[in-house]
Amino acid sequence: MSAEAKNPYIPYPVTIEDITIENDARDLKTFKLVFEKPEHKKAFSYLPGQFAEVSVLGMGESPFGIASSPTEEDYLLFTVKLTGTVTQELHNSEPGRKIGVRGPLGNTFPWDRMEGKNILIVSGGFAFTTLRSSIVYMLDKKNRDRFGKITALYGARSPGELMYKEALKEWQEDSGIDLTLTVDREPEVPWDGKVGLVPNVLRELKPSADNTLALVCGPPIMIRFTIPALQELGFTEENIILSLENRMKCGIGKCGRCNVGSKYVCIDGPVFTFAELEELPAEY
């Protein structure tokens, strides 16, 4: 076992192979990372929902949801929003730069429970990352049969702020998924998707709650209004799955920072059912 695997604080060395600008505001970039050592790639075995700590030696670390699916075997994808010192350093980087990755960390979406079910995905803004991972995973030929109907609703402030535009185009053509896109306001550019906030469009679409699990990721305010909408549609608290974010450092449940009540977002989460969250204080 390599030294890095025995010591959970040591990042695996990776190289930035490619950087894609995701939005018009140019503050969201997707980084394609490649492992330097094959044994690290092998050790980094993950499922959608998990996150990793991306490490820039000299600046620090930041946790990001893994945007790539394990079916995309040769690389990892992370979409990073420019907010602070580490993300600024990442945004200023060029392909070829060596950085580090620690992970995979946290729990996954409940793939055991999702077997054989219909899946509804509701997402807004730049929280869509781990859901990209989930959609690519489910649509993969090897996996598609394991799941029923897949419906997705993804919204952003404007068309330019939607991420993964190439993938979105592909999915709109793909019969394996029913994808609806929405923007908050009538846009200035030609647009043939919906217009309206995600919770309202959700009510309009009336997806069935029958044998369905809902994966919800978005900014706190979107979640606050989406959950009642889902409950109106008949979704139970156990069937609404959320992914939380909190400030993190170690990512392995030791530094004491990310707890919500007795649960730590980095080891007991970031994926929680709405039923589980109801038991916890609203400290997130």
Add this chain to the structure above:
Amino acid sequence: MKDGVISKQDFPQFLNHLKKNAKVFAPVVTNGEAGFKEWSEEDSVEFSYSNLKLSPKGLFFPQTETILSFDAGSVEEVPSHEEKMVVFGSRPCDSRALTFLDKIFSEENKGYNDPYYMNRRENAVMISLACSDPCRTCFCSSLGSGPADEAGSDIVCFDLGDKLYLKAVTEKGELTIKDAGKVLSPGDESVRKDAEKQTAEALESMNNLEADLPSVKKNMDDSFDDPVWDRLTRNCIGCGACTYLCPTCYCFDISDEERMYKGKRIRTWDSCQYASFTKHASGHNPRKNKKERLRQRFMHKLSYTVENQGEVFCVGCGRCITQCPVNIDIREIITTFAEK
């Protein structure tokens, strides 16, 4: 050999013997204050303290330590801590506190092993000094512990005035005593009785809060949004001294220090009492008031750790009570929720 006796006068011989194979840490007065120092022959071991200002947690989990060093974007070196240590003079409450920290830093905690802490722990022999004269602010007996608690100790040492009685508690302790050979004389019935008597008297002298800890937890869990927290926390100035002195507090920060692409990633003590502890990069702060942060401290120690580690993370050492500039008293918190 399960126990040993040595006169206080000859005690440095025992420490010298231990020093041959390990670094020995013992309470020594420096700058007018007793604290754990790496012992050498010129140092005189201090016995007359009730407890030291800083607990031995800093020997295993230092205030500042290097996680890794790097150069030009690559990890260069990862420190490993294989050196042997003997820690003499930790009070039973502080040794017990280390067993709680073990539950956080070891593999027991979701399979992640913290090698920096655990290596030091595995390479250390703990010789605790049982209490003969507990302070008014000590309340270990209210938390299921006592002045001669063996948790976390390899050897428990009793200060019987002119002599010291060493009682092995673990195999490591037995080996340590056996290894000392002629430096220690074997214990006898009278010395054991003296030690027992000392412990019984010490226990007798302590006030017990008479609080049922499971009820405290239940009441705290039920009262999360109760206005009682406004009343209990309004004195707090958020100084964080309690968390730094506490032997069971372990929150830490990780940051990088570099100069011209060379540097290190360090781990430093941090405190849930600071406003920036939980502040997101977006500016959102889940615990933006002092009340929320102080409530977190008590919920963590008296409720969450019970759920996750099976222990109340307080050993009754009383340091927070003595030092708090505004006299927030954890005993009052416990009794408030015991009665509710």
Add this chain to the structure above:
Amino acid sequence: MDSKAVGNEIQKIAGELFRDDKIDVFIGFERATVPLKSRPCFIGKDEDGRIENLVWDSFCTNNLAAFLQKYFENEPNRRKKREKPYPRIGVSVKGCDTRSVVALVKERQVIRENVVLVGIPCQGMIDRRKVQEKVGTAEIVSHRETDDGTLEITTTDGKTRTFKKEEIMQSACIDCRYPMPEGTDFLLEGEAKEPGDGGYGQIEAFEKKPLEERWAYFEKEMSKCIRCNACRQACPTCWCKECFADHTDLKWIGVGNHISDAMIFQIIRVFHQAGRCVECDACYNACPMGIDLRFLTKKIVKDVDELFQYVPDFDVESTPPLATFSEQDKDTFITDPEKG
């Protein structure tokens, strides 16, 4: 001065202020759970019963001005004007507390009209560390203050000792030039202690020492620092929402306890107090390691006094030196740094 009478008078005034609906909160002092200490006491509108807890003695050391700023703060980035009216706070103040309130008013952190100051002529506060030093390692279990200015303490061995107040007074109080509050809304009857001379002589004596000796002293004190930030939190005029020490972008200093980080933290903190520090000893009392912080603060007070003829006193109208420029301002520290 009869401290019981003072306590009763404070209770009377607090009661009247609540009855006449002049305040929403009263902040005073009450008995603590440990000896040699009184702790801040908050009383809300519907907590009349607590008024009888208010006391006054020589252990009311906390600077209560430290609690005022949070009542008047707006949320950061708040676009709408505040709709709720600001609360009205009654607070019992000594000379130093009053001067801190004045400093905060000048910095627009406290609204003077919303604060009712109950001034108490100060006879000086007792430094519990000095008392402890005099009894060594024995534990003090109770104290009794007599009206003729002595303190009687009892230790666990049953012994009683008496000390004259002058022997154990806080150093800040010995030097204090402003023991009688001015500009308060109420002023209790009674005499304050004789004003001190500011204690600049100690600084001058220290400055005569050779450089190596001064550096050694500074190093010795700073090596005790565990970067717990208690000094900063306890200080009434340290109110920055984000302290320079916590900045990550740019990162001014590390967060560990490397001595250079500790030194720079203290130096910058003290410089930020230029023209604002009232030498109340809150930092010294909060520091769990007992670092001689007052030495650094006294130096900055002396420098500002000598360079700008300004000491933060009771005058609300005077402009703090760092907020203004005068043609008389010396610039010899630029042109002739050796002379200063």
